[in-house]
Amino acid sequence: QAVVTQEPSLTVSPGGTVTLTCGSSTGAVTSGHYPYWFQQKPGQAPRTLIYDTSNKHSWTPARFSGSLLGGKAALTLSGAQPEDEAEYYCLLSYSGAHVVFGGGTKLTVL
């Protein structure tokens, strides 16, 4: 089974910019992995921010964006707000039903 890797933790200053990445043990992440990004705050269910690499839902704040960067999927937060402090998970799809979540990145806004 593939392993999906994320930074365990990152810190960003209020108003600052940070990029979270999502790599695959099988090689470069491509649009064919249909990358997802989720935000989860303590005691809450995950909330989907980004799907299909870079597509946003109606509820996704404009300051979040998704892309492919250096062979990984990336989530960029531009203009961090205190309410963005959360755990962020990516998910990659491998041939049909085989999907794998990353281990999560704990983002601190400080």
Place this chain on the structure above:
Amino acid sequence: EVQLVESGGGLVKPGGSLRLSCAASGFTFSNAWMSWVRQAPGKGLEWVGRIKSKTDGGTTDYAAPVKGRFTISRDDSKNTLYLQMNSLKTEDTAVYYCTTGSPSYIAVAGNAFDIWGQGTMVTVSS
């Protein structure tokens, strides 16, 4: 409003069984591919399995740790998804979420995880 509401969690002894439910509303449930995802205390998210719509065959797929022990089913007349968990182990202790997404996106990507329930806690302990 699109909504998923899980229920049925609780405390069960190792080796026991439990059935979780996920009630769906606000969308055409019969067209939806549905998935279960779990999260052990203090840990990350783990895909458990999925069931396709009956139109697409109604087949199921499972993650290796639960294959042969868990069964996903659906009752489209009740707009409800189920997760039957047998031979439970302590490592199955987790919050269990049901999730789904747009059928048109699933047709392209094979999976979708856009709408989530609030989760139901399952504790396996003696």
